[in-house]
Amino acid sequence: MRELRFLGSARWIGFAIFVVALSAVCIQLGIWQFHKLEDRQVRNELVREHLDTAPVPLEDVVPAGSAVEPDQEWTVVEVTGSYDVDHEVTVKFVNRDGRPGVDVLTPLLLEDGTAVLVDRGFTETLRTNARPETLPEPPDGEVQVTGWLRVDSSAGRQATQVFDGQVRAVSSRGMAEHVPYDLRSGYVDLQEQSPASSGLEPEPRPDLGQGPHFFYGLQWWFFAALAIVGYGWFARAERQERRTAAARAARTSPTTDEAGREITPAR
Incomplete structure (x- = not known):
């Protein structure tokens, strides 16, 4: 856990707040798209009922x-x-x-x-x-x-x-x-x-497809997951970089023996 103390720094706390806010917005946008999909499905069903009814x-x-x-x-x-x-x-x-x-x-x-x-x-x-x-x-x-x-x-x-x-x-x-x-x-x-007349094309039947809302909803949720995974990836990279720096410092720092004499690391 000592290796993760850097997550408590102001920079990383700010980064975490940004990731949480971004993920929350993306999740809400995904939910909004799925609600639009539900509304469209209800509308399509109503339109089908109207079109199949006698004049x-x-x-x-x-x-x-x-x-x-x-x-x-x-x-x-x-x-x-x-x-x-x-x-x-x-x-x-x-x-x-x-x-x-x-x-x-x-x-x-x-x-x-x-x-x-x-x-x-x-x-x-x-x-x-x-x-x-x-x-x-x-x-x-x-x-x-x-x-x-x-x-x-x-x-x-x-x-x-x-x-x-x-x-x-x-x-x-x-x-x-x-x-x-x-x-x-x-x-x-x-x-x-x-009586009939010619020369004009009647309006075609309305589009009763589901539209892009389902895939847009998944897309927004993917962005939310990507933000969270990205935070973890950057945190892992930072920890690895700190480990490498600490190991390099340990190899180059002078040490002393039991008598207090300085021992220079072998090169």
Whole structure:
């Protein structure tokens, strides 16, 4: 134990405190990642249930004046109305399988005078900030839309308000000043439509994978273990260095015999 007395020095106490703090932070970050994994698994299960359920009328899920709740997202809904192309906008900076483009967002007017935003799909464009000059037209007259109910984006006003016929994120709140009628909360990702129209690619099914959270959690715990093992490795190296220095000093230090005469070590 005498060889480990150096661990009580200010330098090594400070090092130990740093290692403990670093390990604690890494462990907590690992736990956080595993909690995110659990949250994602719960969300994925809820999404699967919604996607496997038969379509329900939009009014049954989100009546006028009510907001779409997070646990309602991805519910398959059906709604009937007519498209208002005059207030159609595009969602810019959309990327689909490495292809740049826009989503086409068109209000669907309902019988009660309100409207719901419908993301009619994706079209590939040049990698530019400008709104496309021509877009695929929706059907005239009454249409029946079936699609996934989505919550409003939480992005700021600059992203959701219409500028030059475009937005960067979809929100019924951001679009409210762009249309002369009340908008239902959220929006619908179109999957089927009657009568049908062509030229736009519907939104693909959501990613239901577990993501990187499990491996990120293990990674943070590995860092915690590495910090503790590193402390032990440096302490062992310090002890070995002190042993070597003590042995070297013992070999070079003069000694005396029983009569007190100095004995020079043999070289």
